[in-house]
Amino acid sequence: MLANVLRPGAIGTLTLPHRVIMGAMHLNLEVTGDRGAALAAFYAERARAGAALIVTGGIAVSPAGAGGPGYAVLGDSTDEAALSAAVRAVHGHGALIALQLFHAGRYALPGRSDGPPLAPSPVHSRFSRSTPRELTGDEIDATVRDFASGARTARELGFDAVEVMGSEGYLVNQFTAPLTNRRDDGWGGDSERRRRFPVAVTRAVRAAVGPGFPVLFRMSGADLVEGGTPAEDLDPLAVALAGAGADALAVGVGWHESPVPTVQAQVAPGAWAGAAVNVKRALREAGRGALPVIASHRFNRLAQAEKVLAGGEVDFVAMARPFLADPEIVAKSASGRAEAVNLCVACNQACVDRSFGTQRVSCLVNPRAGHEREFPTGPAAGTGRTGKRPARYAVLGAGIAGLEAARALAALGGHVEVYEATAEPGGQFRMAAQAPGKADFAATIRHHVRELRERGAVLHLGHRVVPADIPALSGLDGVVLATGVLPARPVLRGAALPHVLGYHEAFADPWALGPRVAVLGGGGIAVDLAHLLVTGRDPRPAPVSAPAPERQARPRRAAAREVTLLRRGRRIGEGIGPSTRWVVMGELRAAGVRMLTGVTYREITPGGVVLADSGGERLVPADHVVLAVGQRPVADLLGPLRAAGVPCAVAGGAAGTQGLDAVRATAEGLRAAHRL
Ligand code: SF4
Structure with missing residues (x-):
């Protein structure tokens, strides 16, 4: 009320x-x-x-x-x-x-x-x-x-x-x-x-x-x-x-x-x-x-x-x-x-x-903001190349770029089917939603999914589109490729050891990580993970062996963790906006996260990460090592789609990882929808 x-x-x-x-x-x-x-x-x-x-x-x-x-x-x-x-x-x-x-x-x-x-x-x-x-x-x-x-x-x-x-x-x-x-x-x-x-x-x-x-x-x-x-x-x-x-x-x-x-x-x-x-x-x-x-x-x-x-x-x-x-x-x-x-x-x-600069203000969750004239809404634009209504589109990937593209296509009057390889929509945005202060990111995903359903779009979860599916897409008016990124695997001795995880695996069950975690990388994803591990809350009920008050089925504080961020570059949190970075960095420091910059990774051993920096070579002990040292685009379907003559637009991480963040991803999702 x-x-x-x-x-x-x-x-x-x-x-x-x-x-x-x-x-x-x-x-x-x-x-x-x-x-x-x-x-x-x-x-x-x-x-x-x-x-x-x-x-x-x-x-x-x-x-x-x-x-x-x-x-x-x-x-x-x-x-x-x-x-x-x-x-x-x-x-x-x-x-x-x-x-x-x-x-x-x-x-x-x-x-x-x-x-x-x-x-x-x-x-x-x-x-x-x-x-x-x-x-x-x-x-x-x-x-x-x-x-x-x-x-x-x-x-x-x-x-x-x-x-x-x-x-x-x-x-x-x-x-x-x-x-x-x-x-x-x-x-x-x-x-x-x-x-x-x-x-x-x-x-x-x-x-x-x-x-x-x-x-x-x-x-x-x-x-x-x-x-x-x-x-x-x-x-x-x-x-x-x-x-x-x-x-x-x-x-x-x-x-x-x-x-x-x-x-x-x-x-x-x-x-x-x-x-x-x-x-x-x-x-x-x-x-x-x-x-x-x-x-x-x-x-x-x-x-x-x-x-x-x-x-x-x-x-x-x-x-x-x-x-x-x-x-x-x-x-x-x-x-x-x-x-x-x-x-x-x-x-x-x-x-x-x-x-604070000169770039046009817009919005991560609504990239039309500030661009209302460039991106008109309304079903009139949904005709598509067939001249019939509704135009039919597929969006491959339901990360935030794909969701935005699908939302925009549906708003333009198109009939949209979204194919997501994993069991849930949201992609990396869903990971970010776990970080302290970012719970509303999950609301964005819910909102976009809701809008899609209200507009009659179909969301296929757990459905990975493979090259063999492309003939079935060739009759469509357009496809948005928004298949995102995968973590890059560094060429580093020990990177295949069992206690080494990609950041997406770490986010999948952060509370399973041991008490000492070393994160290779210091960008936004690494910072979110460190922030979650040291100040987030474990949503699982405590184990039955815990003392009675701990066994309440309610969130409890994360177990104290020793988290170390290891970055080759000089600055942790590069890419986090200036109005937010200082707040998050302050919280990490207050929670005791160690941040080592300008390091060279030598190897990962069962005991942790061996690195070299101005202090020489040493071991940073860790029970788990998380790789957050970059990403690679997942765009394998682009060639086959183009070869099949399917009108195609690429958005988000699939379009490249340079300068990739959620703002770029949603803006590209919107742009892709209007380009088709
Ligand atoms: Fe949009 Fe983020 Fe700005 Fe809110 S804070 S208006 S979500 S860009």
């Missing part, structure tokens, strides 16, 4: 049909030279599917405030035309859109401005790898005016509201933190002067747009950096913002330099809702409890939002990534089909990690 989520609510003069806001996310669609077509298509799809109020990604109030080359800047007529297109698209579906007024401050990256980043004080940033120039008093006044004129422009462009970005360590937030505001003038020196800038911005924005135009302020509920905004400053800040004219306070947490995870898969959903609850309490105590407060961070199911809203301590929940993963999250959940939602798995691989 989503009684609280589905209650109408108001922010200023806006009435919203439900309590979920599509939160801001920079997309790298804002400045693409297409007059806003891709941006408009992205937002239109979400507006059509039930997002009531969409907040844009940060739109810079000046070139100096741009977060990088992909940021739109107010005052630039081309950028404003793109924003107008987005407004029209959203309004066309009856939804509302707010523009986020943004200034990156010391987080600014070059691209839209020639000058150095600007900030309250010249404090180096690890995130932007630069030291900003200190703003003069006149420049601060001018920046306040930039926010005001940006708000006015937003209203003129047709936006329904503005949100001032005052959290996540950007300029406004930099003023409230002693770490980055070391001034001793009217803009810094004590708590009251440090909050003068956010309050001045809010007042100026309110004055610029007039009393009836909704102004949201996204404040930080916890900076999570040493020297961040003191906790005791937050209540007076919230109250002052209310007094300055904000119509709602959205509450973010964490800076990009924070050592505390906030949005990674390892963070429990809704874990940061308490920051918003605190803000609401402060407002209530100040007699301003009617002001709506918006919680955010790491919600991926509406049921979690319902739980927070049911307490009555916050008024709305903002979600950003879940709308990338499934534009219909609200509509499906509201109609009692929550299990049909394609859940955001908090991998950050195609969204957050890309948003």
Whole structure:
């Protein structure tokens, strides 16, 4: 039941049909030279599917405030035309859109401005790898005016509201933190002067747009950096913002330099809702409890939002990534089909990690995100080369690439049969689902399988297609070859010993591994396995010889394991996205995983792995040795398929292992479907 989520609510003069806001996310669609077509298509799809109020990604109030080359800047007529297109698209579906007024401050990256980043004080940033120039008093006044004129422009462009970005360590937030505001003038020196800038911005924005135009302020509920905004400053800040004219306070947490995870898969959903609850309490105590407060961070199911809203301590929940993963999250959940939602798995691989660069943001579990115009949906495209409906396709392999290809073909109106050699769908994605924090990967597999069944696709499990089957496929309109990869077997003495396993065998029964495990390799799969072995939970009941409390048929802690990752290269976890790698590596270190890099494997013996490194040659003792030193594509059927004249597209690992990850795999699955 989503009684609280589905209650109408108001922010200023806006009435919203439900309590979920599509939160801001920079997309790298804002400045693409297409007059806003891709941006408009992205937002239109979400507006059509039930997002009531969409907040844009940060739109810079000046070139100096741009977060990088992909940021739109107010005052630039081309950028404003793109924003107008987005407004029209959203309004066309009856939804509302707010523009986020943004200034990156010391987080600014070059691209839209020639000058150095600007900030309250010249404090180096690890995130932007630069030291900003200190703003003069006149420049601060001018920046306040930039926010005001940006708000006015937003209203003129047709936006329904503005949100001032005052959290996540950007300029406004930099003023409230002693770490980055070391001034001793009217803009810094004590708590009251440090909050003068956010309050001045809010007042100026309110004055610029007039009393009836909704102004949201996204404040930080916890900076999570040493020297961040003191906790005791937050209540007076919230109250002052209310007094300055904000119509709602959205509450973010964490800076990009924070050592505390906030949005990674390892963070429990809704874990940061308490920051918003605190803000609401402060407002209530100040007699301003009617002001709506918006919680955010790491919600991926509406049921979690319902739980927070049911307490009555916050008024709305903002979600950003879940709308990338499934534009219909609200509509499906509201109609009692929550299990049909394609859940955001908090991998950050195609969204957050890309948003810090210039690559277009998309989504691992929904690669259409950000590419809505390239990949239209609908049965019209399902005609196929025969000119008859439905076109008939086979997908060989039900890993994540094959599932995505099959899903897309079925969505295009094709009749799809999927052949998977193993007994279960999911391939390597299913292995990853066992790693701590990745349980939702299994939900993705369930979702895709469910969609296939709903669309009439047939899934043949335990059915390996062999060359002799190809004549039967030759009448089809197309085949997607998504047969994945197999672990590479290194040429190494001892690699065939009985205690040596491929990573896929280790994942098949990780709890059967002995107390000392050496993993050859240090990529994402090796890291997932190590993470699972040292912090995961053994789902099997304890053996009957165990003491009585241990015999409960419930998960127990994994037996303490000594895990060593042995990598020839210099970096463990290469390929894991930057926003996630540090969290996982921290957990591995905390759990005592040994990581040896720059090693040469000499041989595997019954006692472990003999290696050489700068310390000489030595034995790393191990009861089991797991090989995760690379993969080889499985594409043996490609030649026979082509020889038989079957229209064929290849996706995922079968297409090659260079740069292979799940994001590439799903994107190729989608592309393959549309190519046929
Ligand atoms: Fe969520 Fe990953 Fe998709 Fe980003 S890429 S929206 S984190 S599933």
